[in-house]
Amino acid sequence: MSRYPRARVALLAVLASAIVVNSVIALAGAQPADIVGRMLSGTLGNPYGLGQWLARATPLMLTGASVALALRAGLFNVGAEGQVTAGVLAAAVAGAALPAATPAWLAVPAAALAAAAAGALLGGLCGWLRGRFGAHEVVSTLMTNGLMAVLATWLYGGVLRDGAQVSTRPILGAARVPTLDRIAPLFRGSSLNATVLLALAIPFVVDRWLLRTSAGLRVRAVGDSHESARAVGISVSATYTKTMAIAGALAGLAATHFVLGVKGAAEDGLGAGVGFAGLAVAVIAQGRALGLVAAALLMALLAQGGLVVGAVVPADVLVVVQAVVLVAAAAVAVRWHAPRSVNP
Amino acid sequence: MNGARGLRVESVSRSFASSLALDDVSLHIAPGEVHALVGENGAGKSTLIRIACGMIDPDAGSVSIDDVLLRPGDGTDANARSVGVVHQHFMLVEPLTVADNVVLGTEPRRGLLGLVVDRVRAAREVKSLSERYDLRVDPHATIESLGVGEKQRVELLKVLYRGARYVLLDEPTAVLSPSEIAPLLETVRELARNGAGVLLVSHKLDEVLSVADRIMVLKKGRVVLRCSRNEADREAIARAVVGGEPEQQPPRTSVVPSRKPVLRLENVVAAGLNAVSLELHRGEVLGIAGVEGNGQRALARAIAGLDTIAAGSVALDGRNLRDLNVTARRSMGLGYVPEDRSMGGLMPGLSIAENLALGDPQLASGNSRLRLRRLREQARSVAARFEINPRDPDLRVGALSGGNAQKVLVARELSRTLRVLVIAQPTRGVDLGASVHIHRALLEARANGVGIVLIGSDLAELRSLSDRIAVMHRGRIVATFPAQDATDEQLGPLMLEGATPKEHATR
Numbered sequence: 001m002s003r004y005p006r007a008r009v010a011l012l013a014v015l016a017s018a019i020v021v022n023s024v025i026a027l028a029g030a031q032p033a034d035i036v037g038r039m040l041s042g043t044l045g046n047p048y049g050l051g052q053w054l055a056r057a058t059p060l061m062l063t064g065a066s067v068a069l070a071l072r073a074g075l076f077n078v079g080a081e082g083q084v085t086a087g088v089l090a091a092a093v094a095g096a097a098l099p100a101a102t103p104a105w106l107a108v109p110a111a112a113l114a115a116a117a118a119g120a121l122l123g124g125l126c127g128w129l130r131g132r133f134g135a136h137e138v139v140s141t142l143m144t145n146g147l148m149a150v151l152a153t154w155l156y157g158g159v160l161r162d163g164a165q166v167s168t169r170p171i172l173g174a175a176r177v178p179t180l181d182r183i184a185p186l187f188r189g190s191s192l193n194a195t196v197l198l199a200l201a202i203p204f205v206v207d208r209w210l211l212r213t214s215a216g217l218r219v220r221a222v223g224d225s226h227e228s229a230r231a232v233g234i235s236v237s238a239t240y241t242k243t244m245a246i247a248g249a250l251a252g253l254a255a256t257h258f259v260l261g262v263k264g265a266a267e268d269g270l271g272a273g274v275g276f277a278g279l280a281v282a283v284i285a286q287g288r289a290l291g292l293v294a295a296a297l298l299m300a301l302l303a304q305g306g307l308v309v310g311a312v313v314p315a316d317v318l319v320v321v322q323a324v325v326l327v328a329a330a331a332v333a334v335r336w337h338a339p340r341s342v343n344p
Numbered sequence: 345m346n347g348a349r350g351l352r353v354e355s356v357s358r359s360f361a362s363s364l365a366l367d368d369v370s371l372h373i374a375p376g377e378v379h380a381l382v383g384e385n386g387a388g389k390s391t392l393i394r395i396a397c398g399m400i401d402p403d404a405g406s407v408s409i410d411d412v413l414l415r416p417g418d419g420t421d422a423n424a425r426s427v428g429v430v431h432q433h434f435m436l437v438e439p440l441t442v443a444d445n446v447v448l449g450t451e452p453r454r455g456l457l458g459l460v461v462d463r464v465r466a467a468r469e470v471k472s473l474s475e476r477y478d479l480r481v482d483p484h485a486t487i488e489s490l491g492v493g494e495k496q497r498v499e500l501l502k503v504l505y506r507g508a509r510y511v512l513l514d515e516p517t518a519v520l521s522p523s524e525i526a527p528l529l530e531t532v533r534e535l536a537r538n539g540a541g542v543l544l545v546s547h548k549l550d551e552v553l554s555v556a557d558r559i560m561v562l563k564k565g566r567v568v569l570r571c572s573r574n575e576a577d578r579e580a581i582a583r584a585v586v587g588g589e590p591e592q593q594p595p596r597t598s599v600v601p602s603r604k605p606v607l608r609l610e611n612v613v614a615a616g617l618n619a620v621s622l623e624l625h626r627g628e629v630l631g632i633a634g635v636e637g638n639g640q641r642a643l644a645r646a647i648a649g650l651d652t653i654a655a656g657s658v659a660l661d662g663r664n665l666r667d668l669n670v671t672a673r674r675s676m677g678l679g680y681v682p683e684d685r686s687m688g689g690l691m692p693g694l695s696i697a698e699n700l701a702l703g704d705p706q707l708a709s710g711n712s713r714l715r716l717r718r719l720r721e722q723a724r725s726v727a728a729r730f731e732i733n734p735r736d737p738d739l740r741v742g743a744l745s746g747g748n749a750q751k752v753l754v755a756r757e758l759s760r761t762l763r764v765l766v767i768a769q770p771t772r773g774v775d776l777g778a779s780v781h782i783h784r785a786l787l788e789a790r791a792n793g794v795g796i797v798l799i800g801s802d803l804a805e806l807r808s809l810s811d812r813i814a815v816m817h818r819g820r821i822v823a824t825f826p827a828q829d830a831t832d833e834q835l836g837p838l839m840l841e842g843a844t845p846k847e848h849a850t851r
Contacts, residue, residue: 215711217694221702224693231650231680231688233671233708 009335013328020324028317035309042308043301049308051180051190055262057293057300058192059084059254059271061199063278064292065206066123066250068285070137072210073243074223079126079141080251081275082148083119087252089152090118091259092266093160095171107175108260115255122148123248124241131237137244145275156268167267177260193261199296202250203289219243251275280326284333291333298329349410350374351427351510351541353396356405365391366402367565373510373541378532380556381545382585384635384801388565389545390432393512396543397427409510427510428503432518434495436487443467443483446501473504477534478527493524500531511535512543517551518637529555547635549578549840561585582836604662606795607647607764612656616642618819619656624764624795629786631810631827632799635839639819640799641683644766647797648680649673650688660764674705677763681753681770683799689753692742696732696752697723699741703756730755731781747778754782758789765789768799783809803835817842 025032043049063080070077077083094114098107122144129135162169177195181188210216221229222239230236258271277299284298285291302325306318353371357364366388373379383389394400396407398414407414409426436445447466454462467483474481479497487495496516503511513532517525532555535542546552552559559576561569561584569584571577605623612620616639624630632640645651647658649670658665660676668676682688690699697719701707723737730751732744741749750771757765770786771779786809790796800806806813806827813830814821815838822842825834837843 212714212716213711214707214714217698217702217707217714220694220698221691224691225686225688227688228686228691229702230670231648231682232702233669233674233705234702235709 006332006336010332013332017324017328021321024317024320024324025313028313030313030317035313038309038312039301039305043304047186048188048190049304051187051192053297053300053304054196055191055193055257056304057296058196058199058257058261059274060277060281060296060299061292062202062254062257063251063274064281064285064296065203066119066247067278067282068203068287068292069206069210069219069250070123070243070247071282072223072287073219073239074226075127075130075137075240075244075247077123077126077141077244077247077251078138078279079123079144079248079275080278081273082141082145083122083248083251084254084258084271084275085145085148085152086118086122086248087115087255088259088266088271089148089155089160090252091115091255092168092171095175095259096169096265098172098175100172102172102174104174107172108177111171111175111260112253112256115252115259116249117252119248119250119252119255120245121248123251124245126248127241127244128237130244131240137240153268156266160266162265165265167263167265170265171259175260176264177256179261191262193257195257195261198253198256200293202253203285203292206250207289215242251278280330284326284329286333286336295329295333299326302326351396351410351543352408353392354406354408356392356395356402356407358391358395358400358402364565366395368405369562369565369567370405371396371543371560373543375509375539375541376536377557378536378542378544378555380552380559381543381562382547382549382552382559382581383562384585387562389562390514391565392562393429393514393543393545396510397429397512399429425506426508427512428506428508429512430496430499430503430514430516432514434499436495436498438488439486441467441484441486442481442490442498442501443470445487445498446470446473446483446505448502450506470501470505473501477501477504477531479531492519493521493528496520496528497531504535508540510541510543513545515545515547517546517548525551547840549581552581553578579833579837582840583832585836585840606661607797608657608659608662609647610657610659612643612646612653612658614642614646614651614653616819617646617653620816620819620821621656622797622814622821622824624797626793626795627790628812629790629796629798629810631806631813631830632797632816632821633801633803633806633813633830633835633839634816636801638816638839640768640816642819643816644680644682644768644797644799647764647766648678671705671708674708677761679757679760679762679765679767679794681757681765681767683768683772685750685753690741690749692749693740695723695738696727696741696744697737699752700726700756700759703760726755726759729759730785747774750774751778751781754785758785762789762794764795764797766797766799769801770798771802771805803830803832806830815839 022032025035043053063084066080066083067077091111091114095111098110126137126140126144129140130137156168160168177193180192180194180196210220218229218234218239221234222236226236254271254274259266263270281292281295281299284295302322306322310318351373353369355368355370356366357368358366369388369392371392381389381392395402398407437448443463443466447470452462452465452469454460470483479500481490481494481497487498490498496519516528520528529551532542532544544552544556553576556573558570558572559581560567561581563584569581606626607624609620609622620643622630632643634640642651646653649665649668660673660678663676665673686692691702700723701719720737724735727735727737732748732751732755741752744752754770767786770782774782786796798806798809807830810827812824813827814824815835816822817838823838
């Protein structure tokens, strides 16, 4: 460990990724400096880009927090993807079913709660299966991903289809989450909406809950040693169920961004990918709330930057660039938080 | 060196970290001889085996095989390969067949440049080998389809296939059912008749006396007894296995036996427990002696509520615990310290303060705000009382030394109001200083009226702390003595065979 102190790992990661990124872009026949410059100016360089960047990071903070929470209980929630899909479905159905007179202060929480509940149900089921029957959560959550994908496609193509549209019936106007250009006209045109405030708060709220409440302590105790947790009377299976339900709810809340914020309806493929990206966010974050926000912002920067230069560079090159940067970030993050031993 | 053939271990010593595992031990196995090695867990038997086959190097001393010195670091050379080991834990590739496993690494070849493994020949050779030694097993069966006894036969075939002249068997009968033991012992004899030198590690005196030509007893890394088969004295061996140095008894108040026991077990039947009954009174320490794996762990877990019991009853203060979960039992004043503090004891990734706080059964359910400042203060005062170092309440328990971690665990259980404490191996892997603290804490709890079930393998420790000592053998309590009457002579045969010598003679 002492041979690779934090600073050296960070430096090596930056250097190595810079070399690889440069050569890959150069091999594709483009100017590396030009491409990186465009990626940065297209995201950080103007208000619209900034808004799009933050909008992309919003669901990632939620799915990242979902995966990170489950990890604290020793569970690997590969199912955030399906939980997002379930949330999107539920938010669209609930948002459209609300009576026309429902005021916004009731409509938004109701639709968001429906999304969270759908995710919680899906996640909690997998947690319960693990605690009750020992069915491994990686398998069960992956299966719920597949299940939700097929179910969503079927519903969107059938009963939920709004006439000739590809999307569902639009949700009640009062259930829409306001876009942020009302507060900051700067972001006009971007998808950034108020969900980002919720997403920014959630990693810190979850962290505080884990550290400051007895239920949170139990989650960490079970994650540390379920044998020992059981011996002090903690119900390991109940802890698994609750933790996965909360993790599912967090992932489901991503629908607030997509359905209540951006689209106002649901369609097949809405929110696809953010669940799996949440896995990377959680790994890079290394269990820190601030890390979740930072990792989500990094992922979003790469994704949005990729869109900006998509016309100039082949998509495959961008995938390689994103992967290299993420691996480097993960390496730094892991080393940064490696426990330092007290008495060796 | 006198030039005689054989596997010779000459005055080897070996230490791990700071503890001496072997201290000047010599062992000579001649071809055609069965040599038995007897001793408690932790006596150094496995270390001796690993040194004898070149897996690890001794700190001092030497190993030679048929007069060729085994050089340090030679674990894989041809010389060392003439020594075959069957470990307690099998080392087999589960999805492969018996024949594949046996020949793995030394496969017979055929075809151009020997590029093709000749599996037909492998199976044939394995079959003939298994017939020759009567090690019945189908060469084409996959390992995962086999039972424990068959897997062990495959391990033996592996050793024989490689042409080992010396065969070291690490507690081979521990995993076998009684009907499988006799054939194994016959194989051991057959190996010796064919000129192999065999080392047999066993706890069971009957087996040892029935096959061994010579017997050696290890205790705390030293040879305490050597004898040949004709001079072997059953009692002397048992005494040597369990015997310890005489210890001084700390002064204690005597127990005033209450009319009602604080803990009572009646005919408890569970996995590993066979109709166990016991009574424990306020302010009493009941020691549970026994060779490990005779139901002690099951007893502790049954009382703690971690395993369900099939029949019988466990009562605390006269109340049947049958339908009470762990939390309810802990709320009634039951404490539990398992034998392995990292598996079922502490949460190494959590802080000292958090580990101590989790001892409170009220935290096991419901939700409440943690008063972090108060938890830290409490942790500081507990750490001071139990002399846990360093005294930082936010330090991860995993960063503590073994002794300090054990003090955290004992402190967690003893720092609330207890009626009964079940504690197993309280000072295993713990340095002397911490042991003294833990012993003092236990006696203090006893003086405060806590009833203690103390499960241990260190007889000296058991005798010095206990008021009574019960002996467990094969899941039952076979005898209970006042601690002062529990001599090594009394306990030894009971622990090893479940009966006193007299009973044994009449049986």
